[in-house]
Amino acid sequence: MxxxxxxxxxxxxxxxxxxxxxxxxxxxxxxxxxxxxxxxxxxxxxxxxxxxxxxxxxxxSLLAPSTAHHSLPDxxxxxxxxxxxxxxxxxxxxxxxxxxxxxxxxxxxxxxxxxxxxxxxxxxxxxxxxxxxxxxxxxxxxxxxxxxxxxxxxxxxxxxxxxxxxxxxxxxxxxxxxxxxxxxxxxxxxxxxxxxxxxxxxxxxxxxxxxxxxxxxxxxxxSPAWLVTYKGQSVRAHFILQRIRGAGVSIADEVAAWPPSGLQHGFSSQHDGINSTGVASTVPAEEQALLVPPVNEEGVYVIAPPSPRPFVPSVPSPSLLSVGFxxxxxxxxxxxxxxxxxxxxxxxxxxxxxxxxxxxxxxxxxxxxxxxxxxxxxxxxxxxxxxxxxxxxxxxxxxxxxxxxxxxxxxxxxxxxxxxxxxxxxxxxxxxxxxxxxxxxxxxxxxxxxxxxxxxxxxxxxxxxxxxxxxxxxxxxxxxxxxxxxxxxxxxxxxxxxxxxxxxxxxxxxxxxxxxxxxxxxxxxxxxxxxxxxxxxxx
The missing domain is CATH 1.20.1250.20 (MFS general substrate transporter like domains)
Structure with a gap:
């Protein structure tokens, strides 16, 4: 036990x-x-x-004979x-x-x-x-x-x-x-x-x-955190994190602490809201489903390898990605x-x-x-x-x-x-x-x-x-x-x-x-x- x-x-x-x-x-x-x-x-x-x-x-004593004959100096x-x-x-x-x-x-x-x-x-x-x-x-x-x-x-x-x-x-x-x-x-x-x-x-x-x-x-x-923060690749990040934690482990709390991926890729707060999953609320529901996998009763993300194309914002803002040296x-x-x-x-x-x-x-x-x-x-x-x-x-x-x-x-x-x-x-x-x-x-x-x-x-x-x-x-x-x-x-x-x-x-x-x-x-x-x-x- x-x-x-x-x-x-x-x-x-x-x-x-x-x-x-x-x-x-x-x-x-x-x-x-x-x-x-x-x-x-x-x-x-x-x-x-x-x-x-x-x-x-x-x-x-065993290695000495093998090092005695070569062109390199001792x-x-x-x-x-x-x-x-x-x-x-x-x-x-x-x-x-x-x-x-x-x-x-x-x-x-x-x-x-x-x-x-x-x-x-x-x-x-x-x-x-x-x-x-x-x-x-x-x-x-x-x-x-x-x-x-x-x-x-x-x-x-x-x-x-x-x-x-x-x-x-x-x-x-x-x-x-x-x-x-x-x-x-x-x-x-x-x-x-x-x-x-x-x-x-x-x-x-x-x-x-x-x-x-x-x-x-x-x-x-x-790193899943890097994928979300710098690339906005929510599906891939969820998939990798679940693999790292194990199939039966909930990752919901960790995902909730991730920064909103939409903000990192140029969504304007005046026009595009960010919902609790970190996805811009203006994204169509069917595309939100692609970005954030479903969760079962135990809070574990149910992830299959994604075949549809995930949503990628068209207006990147590299200046928001990181703070420079x-x-x-x-x-x-x-x-x-x-x-x-x-x-x-x-x-x-x-x-x-x-x-x-x-x-x-x-x-x-x-x-x-x-x-x-x-x-x-x-x-x-x-x-x-x-x-x-x-x-x-x-x-x-x-x-x-x-x-x-x-x-x-x-x-x-x-x-x-x-x-x-x-x-x-x-x-x-x-x-x-x-x-x-x-x-x-x-x-x-x-x-x-x-x-x-x-x-x-x-x-x-x-x-x-x-x-x-x-x-x-x-x-x-x-x-x-x-x-x-x-x-x-x-x-x-x-x-x-x-x-x-x-x-x-x-x-x-x-x-x-x-x-x-x-x-x-x-x-x-x-x-x-x-x-x-x-x-x-x-x-």
């Missing part, structure tokens, strides 16, 4: 929805994979070491500054992809945008795997960054539009969960394959993931949301998480009681498990509460890590690194991806996501590019190591104040106007 609470939670979660979730989240998975792919093999790729002391019983000599640039150009590609993804997916649809991102992931992984110079490796990183940036805009948006309304916070966390799966996967590969030229197998694994993602996109349906900043109605999401995304990075994700093997080498590559796998596993366990918290405790708990905990962990490294307390250092990552997973990891689609209306979601991820990638670039230099400079100036984590603790303190003042709670709010306490549109 299934408990009533569990039964309600499973409503609308069909096998097809699970398939969609599995395929589209391969995009964020690849974001995490490529973000951390150079961490473990850093010293091997840059010719500083032949291996990272992987155990002799590992798969490395390593690519580069300085610390050059390696930092190769690492950070990934975020430049991400910034471009994030900024371009919003307008592209608004005008062309979520599905085509995700398919293009999958293809670019494939090309980027091929270029990286067979690179023989710093420049070629950097080009591959930029290409993968383009797709990573696009994926982190489009996929959370798509999930928020196809997930059951009561579980959107939970499924929204899957973006960060799969990012962490990608990080853990590539860190594990790095532990075993960071020797000689076997590091190319790490990068080559990205080719396989991209192929699976690209092929799987053939079975992914377009710059308009969303200049409009006072949306500006508070943009300030909030940009601040959240900056905080996610400047509190220091990528100092561990991207540089932990070299950074922590010799400082902690475990092999740094092995510790990195443990860190990634803690990050993944904590993110999964905390996935229900945004829906239970609220988005803002999770953010505050996360940033305070991460700030305290940064302080503990700084003091423990400075004074050489290795056990405390290891524990502090784990709590540092665990607190990130409570809120700073998953919540920003959820909030960006909840603080504005559907018409501005694409542009808002682009601003949010643009800010995120700028902050990621700053950390990726300058963290090694700042860390080295502080260590040389002050003596010893660990001083940079005092800076991260200060950033966490500032972020706490920002969250308290500028970030509203979205839990339990039906739309953006309720989130911001508005009753009418401000013009």
């Amino acid at each position: 299934i408990p009533e609470s569990l039964r309600k939670a499973l409503v609308g979660i069909s096998p097809y929805f699970c398939f969609l979730l599995a395929i589209v989240t391969l995009g964020p998975l690849q974001f995490g994979f490529h973000l951390a792919e150079l961490n473990a093999p850093q010293d091997v790729i840059t010719c500083r070491r032949k291996d990272i002391a992987a155990p002799s019983w590992s798969a490395t 390593c690519i000599p580069m300085s610390e500054a050059r390696f930092a640039t190769v690492s950070s150009v990934y975020t430049i590609g991400g910034l471009i992809g994030a900024l371009a993804a919003g307008p592209f997916c608004s005008h062309n649809g979520r599905r085509p945008a995700m398919a293009v991102a999958s293809f670019i992931f494939l090309v980027g992984s091929l270029v990286e795997t067979f690179s023989a110079s710093v420049a070629v490796l950097a080009v591959g990183r930029v290409l993968n960054g383009l797709s990573a940036g696009a994926s982190t805009v489009i996929v959370p948006l798509y999930i928020s539009e196809v997930a059951p309304p009561a579980s959107r916070g939970f499924f929204g966390a899957f973006t960060q969960i799969t990012v962490n799966v990608g990080i853990l996967f590539v860190q594990t590969l790095g532990f075993f394959l960071s020797h000689d030229s076997a590091w190319r197998f790490i990068l080559g694994t990205g080719i396989i993931i991209a192929l699976i993602n690209l092929v799987g996109m053939w079975g992914v349906a377009e 710059f308009k969303v900043v200049t409009d006072a109605h949306y500006r508070p949301a943009i300030i909030a999401v940009i601040g959240i995304m900056f905080a996610q990075q400047v509190c220091g998480i990528n100092s561990v994700i991207m540089y932990s093997v070299s950074l922590l080498n010799g400082m902690l009681p475990l092999n740094s590559a092995l510790l990195t796998i443990i860190i990634s596993a803690v990050n993944l498990v904590t993110t999964m366990l905390c996935a229900p918290l945004p829906d239970r405790l609220g988005r803002k509460t999770c953010l505050l708990v996360s940033v305070v905990g991460q700030g305290m962990s940064s302080l503990a890590l700084a003091f423990s490294i400075v004074f050489g307390v290795k056990i405390l250092s290891a524990f502090s690194v784990l709590t540092f990552v665990a607190f990130f997973a409570v809120g700073l990891g998953p919540v920003p991806f959820i909030l960006a689609s909840e603080l504005v209306g559907q018409e501005a979601v694409g542009a808002t996501q682009s601003w949010a991820l643009g800010a995120n990638y700028i902050a990621t670039f700053l950390v990726a590019q300058f963290f090694p230099m700042v860390n080295s400079a502080l260590n040389a100036r002050l003596g010893g190591a660990g001083w940079v984590y005092f800076l991260f603790a200060g950033c966490a303190a500032l972020s706490t104040v920002f969250f308290w003042i500028y970030v509203p709670e979205t839990k339990g709010k039906k739309d953006a106007d309720e989130v911001w306490g508005r009753t009418t549109r401000l013009d």
Whole structure:
């Protein structure tokens, strides 16, 4: 007997929805994979070491003979500054992809945008795997960054539009969960394959993931909300939503929350009324029947594949379809949301998480009681498990509460890590690194991806996501590019190591104040106007 609470939670979660979730989240998975792919093999790729002391019983001994005879070099000599640039150009590609993804997916649809991102992931992984110079490796990183940036805009948006309304916070966390799966996967590969030229197998694994993602996109349906809002295709949207929810599940409440499709396609409010189904009242009754499927006694739409031609208004008004990238900043109605999401995304990075994700093997080498590559796998596993366990918290405790708990905990962990490294307390250092990552997973990891689609209306979601991820990638670039230099400079100036984590603790303190003042709670709010306490549109 299934408990009533569990039964309600499973409503609308069909096998097809699970398939969609599995395929589209391969995009964020690849974001995490490529973000951390150079961490473990850093010293091997840059010719500083032949291996990272992987155990002799590992798969490395089996792969070594197959990598001994080829025309590609075993390593690519580069300085610390050059390696930092190769690492950070990934975020430049991400910034471009994030900024371009919003307008592209608004005008062309979520599905085509995700398919293009999958293809670019494939090309980027091929270029990286067979690179023989710093420049070629950097080009591959930029290409993968383009797709990573696009994926982190489009996929959370798509999930928020196809997930059951009561579980959107939970499924929204899957973006960060799969990012962490990608990080853990590539860190594990790095532990075993960071020797000689076997590091190319790490990068080559990205080719396989991209192929699976690209092929799987053939079975992914377009977002019903996008079809209604931007195309006015009510019949197709109803059909797809019913398929996603399952044959016996009512979608009447969800459909009622959709914007009136007639208004989005140029109906004048002075001449064409909009009825409760979202269809212009001047449309003949027989054509309204084509736009809105019949409902049975249980409130479930009865849909057959439509053969008659659906009604298409003849006077389109593209300006009503979406709010543009710059308009969303200049409009006072949306500006508070943009300030909030940009601040959240900056905080996610400047509190220091990528100092561990991207540089932990070299950074922590010799400082902690475990092999740094092995510790990195443990860190990634803690990050993944904590993110999964905390996935229900945004829906239970609220988005803002999770953010505050996360940033305070991460700030305290940064302080503990700084003091423990400075004074050489290795056990405390290891524990502090784990709590540092665990607190990130409570809120700073998953919540920003959820909030960006909840603080504005559907018409501005694409542009808002682009601003949010643009800010995120700028902050990621700053950390990726300058963290090694700042860390080295502080260590040389002050003596010893660990001083940079005092800076991260200060950033966490500032972020706490920002969250308290500028970030509203979205839990339990039906739309953006309720989130911001508005009753009418401000013009």
